[in-house]
Amino acid sequence: MSKYLETIHFIREQFPGKDFVPLHEPKFNGNEKSYLLETIDSTYVSSVGPFVDKFEEMMADLSGTSKTIAVVNGTSALQVALRLVGVNNGDEVLTQALTFVATVNAILYNSAQPIFIDVDLDTMGLSPRAVATFLEEFGEIRDGFCFNKKTNKKIAACMPMHTFGFPVDLEELIIVCNNWNIPIVEDAAESMGSEYKNRPVGSFGKLGVFSFNGNKIITSGGGGAIVTDDWELGAKAKHLTTTAKRPHPYEYVHDDMGYNFRMPNINAALACAQLEQLDLFLADKRNLATAYANYFTTRGINFREEQPNTKANYWLMCIELENKKDRDLFLKETNDNSVMTRPIWQLIFKSSLYADFQKDDQKNALFLEQRIVNIPSSAR
Numbered sequence: 001m002s003k004y005l006e007t008i009h010f011i012r013e014q015f016p017g018k019d020f021v022p023l024h025e026p027k028f029n030g031n032e033k034s035y036l037l038e039t040i041d042s043t044y045v046s047s048v049g050p051f052v053d054k055f056e057e058m059m060a061d062l063s064g065t066s067k068t069i070a071v072v073n074g075t076s077a078l079q080v081a082l083r084l085v086g087v088n089n090g091d092e093v094l095t096q097a098l099t100f101v102a103t104v105n106a107i108l109y110n111s112a113q114p115i116f117i118d119v120d121l122d123t124m125g126l127s128p129r130a131v132a133t134f135l136e137e138f139g140e141i142r143d144g145f146c147f148n149k150k151t152n153k154k155i156a157a158c159m160p161m162h163t164f165g166f167p168v169d170l171e172e173l174i175i176v177c178n179n180w181n182i183p184i185v186e187d188a189a190e191s192m193g194s195e196y197k198n199r200p201v202g203s204f205g206k207l208g209v210f211s212f213n214g215n216k217i218i219t220s221g222g223g224g225a226i227v228t229d230d231w232e233l234g235a236k237a238k239h240l241t242t243t244a245k246r247p248h249p250y251e252y253v254h255d256d257m258g259y260n261f262r263m264p265n266i267n268a269a270l271a272c273a274q275l276e277q278l279d280l281f282l283a284d285k286r287n288l289a290t291a292y293a294n295y296f297t298t299r300g301i302n303f304r305e306e307q308p309n310t311k312a313n314y315w316l317m318c319i320e321l322e323n324k325k326d327r328d329l330f331l332k333e334t335n336d337n338s339v340m341t342r343p344i345w346q347l348i349f350k351s352s353l354y355a356d357f358q359k360d361d362q363k364n365a366l367f368l369e370q371r372i373v374n375i376p377s378s379a380r
């Protein structure tokens, strides 16, 4: 007799007709096919085309920023965004260890190092209080920039991540980072459609980054975007991600070490069709979240809901179990019964490659790591 049989049954009921219930699957009921055919008929399937322009306009609108740059994936968007705020060889970047590995890899790709700061228990994202505590102990302003007294390295950026689409406490974080003159790059890869105080996340930092990978709320197959209100940075982002080629009718002159990170038109076509349905996806996920909240709350299980003053996109929904033993049992029973569930990420510094970077006590991250499980969350 399994402890979670009734729960498995309830989850199945939310996804009628499915033998296997995936964690998150994309849904293509809009203009996807017609837009994709349009790109093929036009021959514009590659790195330029009208859907790229349309996607960048739609994204600027939806993210509440003035400029969007479409790129191949969220990881490369993070890499370029960090470079653009001035992260250089040997610098340090404040971020959380409770995240997907791409957040940290993007720092390493810039030959910089992460400093792992704890998360808040309620948001599961970077804790402004923990950032402040760390900087009070280790921070020092030299020539207007923040340095780490322990390593003598420049702390060149702070990169919060909005875990599963739940916004971090941005207002507090902005105050702390402004005090120390540290620019913020938001890893909003998971949070298209989430809001903090009625403003889209991704629009609070100097730059924000989104992902449109197949498992995210909106997918372009693979894809990412950099958003910003800073026109100069936006223009630089476009330049760097398109091989740093100087505009010229026919000559090839490249004035920087750029990247081939352009989003192909064929992917942008898919992204446009998906973005048109964002409100539908958000509404259906919210319905599912309400059903889950009612079910789990009456059974004494903590279903994670959005914080006051925020709107979550409920990309991946999650419950918090009592302890690791319960968590492991829940994972086993659900997956054995074709209901896909997954634990939250192993903390990044537990992999040997990332073990030697500076970190604080990680009290909340360690607590959540043992207890949080994602449950099926697809829009239906």
Ligand SMILES: *Cc1c(COP(=O)(O)O)cnc(C)c1O
Residues within 6 Å of the ligand: 072, 073, 074, 075, 076, 099, 100, 102, 103, 161, 187, 189, 190, 211, 212, 213, 223, 224
């Ligand atoms: C998905 C994701 C990324 C990377 O996006 P890709 O498009 O897969 O490269 C980065 N950070 C977080 C937190 C993510 O969830």
